[in-house]
Amino acid sequence: MYVRRLELVDFRSYERVEVDLEPGGAVLVGPNGVGKTNLVEALGYVATLGSHRVATDAPLVRAGAGSAVIRCTIVHDGRELLVELEIVPGKANRARLGRSPVRRARDVLGALRLVLFAPEDLELVRGDPAERRRYLDDLLVARLPRYAGVRADYERVVKQRNALLRTAYLARKTGGTRGGDLSTLDVWDTHLAQHGAELLAGRLELVAALAPHVTKAYDAVAAGKGAAAATYRASVPVDTPDRSALQAALSTALAESRQSEVERGVTLVGPHRDDLALTLGDLPAKGYASHGESWSYALALRLAAYDLLRAEGIEPVLVLDDVFAELDGGRRARLADLVGGASQLLVTCAVPRTCRRSCAVPGTRWRRGECGVSTEEQPGETSASQAGPELARAVLDAARARRQAAAPQRRTRSGNDAADAAAGGGGRRLRGYSGPGPDPRDPQAFGDVLARLVKARGWQKPAAEATVFGAWERVVGPDIAKHSRPLKLDDGELTVEAESTAWATQLRLLAASLLQRIAAEVGHNVVRKLHIHGPAAPSWSRGPRRVRGRGPRDTYG
Numbered sequence: 001m002y003v004r005r006l007e008l009v010d011f012r013s014y015e016r017v018e019v020d021l022e023p024g025g026a027v028l029v030g031p032n033g034v035g036k037t038n039l040v041e042a043l044g045y046v047a048t049l050g051s052h053r054v055a056t057d058a059p060l061v062r063a064g065a066g067s068a069v070i071r072c073t074i075v076h077d078g079r080e081l082l083v084e085l086e087i088v089p090g091k092a093n094r095a096r097l098g099r100s101p102v103r104r105a106r107d108v109l110g111a112l113r114l115v116l117f118a119p120e121d122l123e124l125v126r127g128d129p130a131e132r133r134r135y136l137d138d139l140l141v142a143r144l145p146r147y148a149g150v151r152a153d154y155e156r157v158v159k160q161r162n163a164l165l166r167t168a169y170l171a172r173k174t175g176g177t178r179g180g181d182l183s184t185l186d187v188w189d190t191h192l193a194q195h196g197a198e199l200l201a202g203r204l205e206l207v208a209a210l211a212p213h214v215t216k217a218y219d220a221v222a223a224g225k226g227a228a229a230a231t232y233r234a235s236v237p238v239d240t241p242d243r244s245a246l247q248a249a250l251s252t253a254l255a256e257s258r259q260s261e262v263e264r265g266v267t268l269v270g271p272h273r274d275d276l277a278l279t280l281g282d283l284p285a286k287g288y289a290s291h292g293e294s295w296s297y298a299l300a301l302r303l304a305a306y307d308l309l310r311a312e313g314i315e316p317v318l319v320l321d322d323v324f325a326e327l328d329g330g331r332r333a334r335l336a337d338l339v340g341g342a343s344q345l346l347v348t349c350a351v352p353r354t355c356r357r358s359c360a361v362p363g364t365r366w367r368r369g370e371c372g373v374s375t376e377e378q379p380g381e382t383s384a385s386q387a388g389p390e391l392a393r394a395v396l397d398a399a400r401a402r403r404q405a406a407a408p409q410r411r412t413r414s415g416n417d418a419a420d421a422a423a424g425g426g427g428r429r430l431r432g433y434s435g436p437g438p439d440p441r442d443p444q445a446f447g448d449v450l451a452r453l454v455k456a457r458g459w460q461k462p463a464a465e466a467t468v469f470g471a472w473e474r475v476v477g478p479d480i481a482k483h484s485r486p487l488k489l490d491d492g493e494l495t496v497e498a499e500s501t502a503w504a505t506q507l508r509l510l511a512a513s514l515l516q517r518i519a520a521e522v523g524h525n526v527v528r529k530l531h532i533h534g535p536a537a538p539s540w541s542r543g544p545r546r547v548r549g550r551g552p553r554d555t556y557g
């Protein structure tokens with residue numbers, strides 16, 4: 001995998017820039033503040049949808065501009081993929097993959113696998129657990145992109161659960177009555193245990209695979225001075241990545257800490273409280289390791305991530321941002337040896353002479369002062385980029401030919417549709433005799449015949465819609481079904497009535513996962529949108545002739 005082209009519009013210091021890159025190594029050289037890190041930060045953003053330098057998106061947009069655009073052409077297995085991201089601070093990012101819009105920006109994760117080592121990585125060793133959790137989760141997504149959804153779901157549940165606890169905590173503190181209702185906390189516990197177990201299992205599997213690479217990488221960088229070990233420290237007792245065992249452990253821990261959570265107004269249990277414990281010899285690295293050792297450790301964590309991805313058949317792009325200056329001569333030389341085989345290696349460097357001498361990474365080419373300068377086209381790429389359209393055309397031609405060949409047959413079978421459907425022909429014609437094998441005229445299970453008829457007559461959608469109403473409890477689960485009921489389904493928009501306004505609020509917060517559950521039960525596009533409201537107030541409007549207004553207030557106050 002390598003990045004062939006990076007184009008930025010209003011990103012950081014760049015109003016517009018186009019950089020063409022090649023496989024192999026490149027060193028980006030330029031004076032301090034010229035914008036070297038801005039370029040690799042944009043690549044990191046494509047890979048993780050976050051910056052390695054700042055927690056929010058606002059600083060990524062050029063001062064005075066409203067939004068920034070990153071376009072990145074990635075070549076993987078000879079195929080090109082264009083990823084486009086528009087960053088609008090305070091709003092959801094917009095993304096396109098291969099020029100088609102994607103539903104959520106996180107759908108582009110996995111297109112670019114990248115390991116970036118930067119001075120900020122010292123925080124991996126010296127900083128708070130949140131830094132290490134982010135390291136693990138980014139790597140989890142680079143390894144298995146489906147974890148982007150697991151991570152987002154879990155973060156959403158924690159956020160909503162914290163909001164509920166916090167509102168109740170403040171209501172209690174101020175003696176108010178509004179917002180003190182914690183009746184929906186059980187539902188959030190279930191969601192937290194479910195999504196938390198999934199994330200926790202992913203992290204445990206990841207750390208088991210990663211830990212030997214961390215020890216090996218530290219040994220290589222520090223030339224055997226000290227044994228590094230990384231272990232996962234969970235907030236609940238765990239000894240297996242089995243998802244149902246983890247879900248049970250999280251549920252138990254949540255029940256046990258309920259009292260303290262309500263008292264403190266915050267979620268105290270779950271993967272968002274975990275840590276990756278790093279030790280050097282018998283001592284924790286944080287607080288004990290020297291500056292140089294901490295640097296080597298941080299570097300070892302990134303190299304371990306790179307080694308793990310490669311060992312699993314993923315060739316990530318490797319970026320070393322301004323790191324050689326922090327390492328002593330021996331460590332620089334060893335690092336250069338370790339990263340020499342990367343499919344694409346980008347090194348940023350401010351002092352060319354020092355960098356040339358100390359980071360003579362095998363195979364790197366120098367791009368002195370080329371930051372922000374577009375270069376000529378790469379001739380060899382044309383055939384690769386044509387492969388996609390040509391393949392599409394071939395598939396389309398084949399489909400057209402098949403349809404033309406099938407057309408006369410289709411005309412002859414119109415009278416046989418129902419019998420053919422009942423026989424499971426699905427377009428094939430009935431044979432005129434039984435023969436020794438199974439025959440469509442043999443007795444058939446009623447369910448099978450019905451399923452085929454439903455399919456042949458195109459009744460799937462009405463049947464799926466009926467399931468939403470008829471099997472509401474199965475579709476949304478007993479907890480939610482107890483407190484809500486579906487009212488009407490109109491053009492993919494389902495109206496649901498909740499038992500109380502508190503439940504309506506909770507269901508609105510759960511709308512995304514409800515839609516997912518409904519789709520899993522009855523299929524996609526049956527319900528596309530939810531309208532959730534609380535119980536209807538009694539109406540005093542009766543009959544066609546009535547007085548406008550709010551009703552008999554004199555009588556009822």
Ligand SMILES: Nc1ncnc2c1ncn2[C@@H]1O[C@H](COP(=O)(O)OP(=O)(O)OP(=O)(O)O)[C@@H](O)[C@H]1O
Nearest residue numbers: 012013032033034035036037038059061062063350
């Ligand atoms: N949102 C922004 N709008 C405009 N300019 C910005 C923005 N964010 C950063 N800059 C500018 O970008 C420059 C920093 O670029 P960058 O960090 O890429 O430098 P660098 O070449 O890596 O430098 P060094 O060698 O010192 O690390 C600074 O001059 C900074 O003022």
